[in-house]
Amino acid sequence: MLTAKEIRESFKDFFRDKGHQIVPSAPMVIKDDPTLMFTNAGMNQFKDIILGNAAAKYKRVADSQKCLRVSGKHNDLEEVGMDTYHHTMFEMLGNWSFGDYFKKEAIDWAWEYLVDVLKLNPENLYATVFEGSPAEGLGRDDEAAAIWEKHLPADHIINGNKHDNFWEMGDTGPCGPCSEIHIDLRSDAEKAQIPGRELVNHDHPQVIEIWNLVFMQYNRKADGSLEPLPAKVIDTGMGFERLCMALQGKTSNYDTDVFTPLIGKIAQLSGKRYGDDPKVDIAMRVIADHVRTIAFSIADSQLPGNAKAGYVIRRILRRAVRYAYTFLEQKQAFMYRLLDTLIESMGEAYPELPKQRELIMRVIKEEEDAFLRTLDNGIRLLDNAIAAAKSNGKNEISGKEAFVLYDTYGFPLDLTELILKENAMTLDHKEFDEEMAAQKARARNAAAVETGDWVILRDGEQEFVGYDNTSVPVNILRYRKVK
Numbered sequence: 244m245l246t247a248k249e250i251r252e253s254f255k256d257f258f259r260d261k262g263h264q265i266v267p268s269a270p271m272v273i274k275d276d277p278t279l280m281f282t283n284a285g286m287n288q289f290k291d292i293i294l295g296n297a298a299a300k301y302k303r304v305a306d307s308q309k310c311l312r313v314s315g316k317h318n319d320l321e322e323v324g325m326d327t328y329h330h331t332m333f334e335m336l337g338n339w340s341f342g343d344y345f346k347k348e349a350i351d352w353a354w355e356y357l358v359d360v361l362k363l364n365p366e367n368l369y370a371t372v373f374e375g376s377p378a379e380g381l382g383r384d385d386e387a388a389a390i391w392e393k394h395l396p397a398d399h400i401i402n403g404n405k406h407d408n409f410w411e412m413g414d415t416g417p418c419g420p421c422s423e424i425h426i427d428l429r430s431d432a433e434k435a436q437i438p439g440r441e442l443v444n445h446d447h448p449q450v451i452e453i454w455n456l457v458f459m460q461y462n463r464k465a466d467g468s469l470e471p472l473p474a475k476v477i478d479t480g481m482g483f484e485r486l487c488m489a490l491q492g493k494t495s496n497y498d499t500d501v502f503t504p505l506i507g508k509i510a511q512l513s514g515k516r517y518g519d520d521p522k523v524d525i526a527m528r529v530i531a532d533h534v535r536t537i538a539f540s541i542a543d544s545q546l547p548g549n550a551k552a553g554y555v556i557r558r559i560l561r562r563a564v565r566y567a568y569t570f571l572e573q574k575q576a577f578m579y580r581l582l583d584t585l586i587e588s589m590g591e592a593y594p595e596l597p598k599q600r601e602l603i604m605r606v607i608k609e610e611e612d613a614f615l616r617t618l619d620n621g622i623r624l625l626d627n628a629i630a631a632a633k634s635n636g637k638n639e640i641s642g643k644e645a646f647v648l649y650d651t652y653g654f655p656l657d658l659t660e661l662i663l664k665e666n667a668m669t670l671d672h673k674e675f676d677e678e679m680a681a682q683k684a685r686a687r688n689a690a691a692v693e694t695g696d697w698v699i700l701r702d703g704e705q706e707f708v709g710y711d712n713t714s715v716p717v718n719i720l721r722y723r724k725v726k
């Protein structure tokens with residue numbers, strides 16, 4: 244059985260042999276793009292090349308990219324832990340052609356890699372192709388279909404709609420059809436009941452998308468019309484953890500060696516077993532997932548904070564702390580103790596982790612400690628509010644109560660919502676927003692300067708000046724804005 248490390252390397256080896264330059268992953272946290280906080284796909288770092296604003300140094304590249312999907316267009320946070328194949332942070336394996344090869348090579352090589360090199364059973368594979376959009380004068384992607392027909396029987400090629408099978412960067416710019424490869428990992432008995440093709444793109448946990456091949460061949464102009472793109476682009480992305488699941492004969496990403504060391508460590512530290520109780524299992528998956536996100540963000544010098552990307556990371560961390568607290572009964576800081584396990588499995592591929600081990604551990608522990616100090620009281624308050632609402636026959640708590648949790652106890656709104664959801668309850672969002680607006684107005688009146696995590700020293704330069712009231716020393720992190 245191939246290990247995760249071997250699988251990652253085999254992808255790079257394969258595309259290196261096909262003339263690709265292997266490039267490093269771009270940072271997961273993006274510091275200089277107002278439109279995007281986190282890298283959410285392999286293509287992000289090549290955006291300027293694809294848009295024609297920068298020259299491609301290499302016409303063929305491949306990599307393994309750290310991605311985070313917790314905000315904006317791609318937000319998988321709600322799925323994480325509940326299902327077994329969406330993560331907040333994941334690795335996307337990808338290969339690109341900038342004005343070089345196109346559909347034929349992209350499809351043939353994807354097939355060669357999966358079937359000839361990795362020996363996946365072709366009977367379990369399905370490909371989707373764009374069905375067309377007559378309103379825009381776009382026909383079915385027969386070109387891609389014809390290439391797939393060399394590899395797959397007709398009933399394993401499935402037409403897909405614009406939502407799933409047409410990729411656009413925005414309202415204007417490069418776009419084109421895509422073909423997704425899906426894999427059916429069910430048992431033979433299950434397959435006999437419903438054919439895999441009927442489950443493709445239906446959120447079945449064992450019939451899942453593994454690889455998306457995007458064929459950028461048009462440019463959408465401001466008036467909405469399409470013209471052929473002068474330099475066509477291949478952009479592919481494959482979920483590394485899902486590929487590991489398929490190759491290691493598992494039915495959950497968390498059963499692969501990407502996650503088993505973390506799950507094992509969580510079980511050992513908490514004295515609980517994975518697989519005994521669905522609630523504990525969800526908690527363990529959430530924690531194993533979130534600790535990666537938090538550790539990699541800090542390694543990319545994005546600390547938890549009160550605004551923007553920092554708050555996204557803090558929310559994720561607090562979410563994990565609450566799961567550990569409620570379902571694993573961890574009343575002390577806990578997650579920072581998973582770091583060495585994470586470094587053991589990922590430190591070689593991502594040296595930024597071992598390099599910043601001490602900082603990462605200290606920041607996580609301090610965040611955990613700080614939140615645990617108020618978590619107990621906050622949960623009690625929320626439990627009381629839930630009980631009071633229930634006894635009044637209501638399934639909603641007030642926005643005021645949710646705001647106190649946010650403001651006094653540091654509960655991110657989505658954490659309150661999550662706990663409410665576990666109790667089949669909601670909250671009054673309108674009132675919450677009003678409370679928030681009122682507090683902002685008070686703050687504006689009270690103080691001239693807002694102090695965030697960052698203080699601007701000079702135009703274009705930022706210096707890290709401390710982390711809440713904790714002891715991360717000044718000057719550990721310095722960077723220049725790339726503006």
Ligand code: ATP
Nearest residue numbers: 312319328329330333452453454455480481482485
């Ligand atoms: P899905 O339909 O499963 O949500 P997607 O269509 O949103 O996936 P793409 O944007 O096409 O995903 O990304 C390329 C590949 O990255 C997918 O084929 C999948 O293997 C993987 N992937 C996408 N989202 C996640 C995630 N949250 N966690 C792990 N892997 C993911």
Ligand code: MG
Nearest residue numbers: 317318319329
């Ligand atoms: Mg998705």
Ligand code: MG
Nearest residue numbers: 407423444452
């Ligand atoms: Mg999809």
Ligand code: MG
Nearest residue numbers: 423452454455
């Ligand atoms: Mg996709």
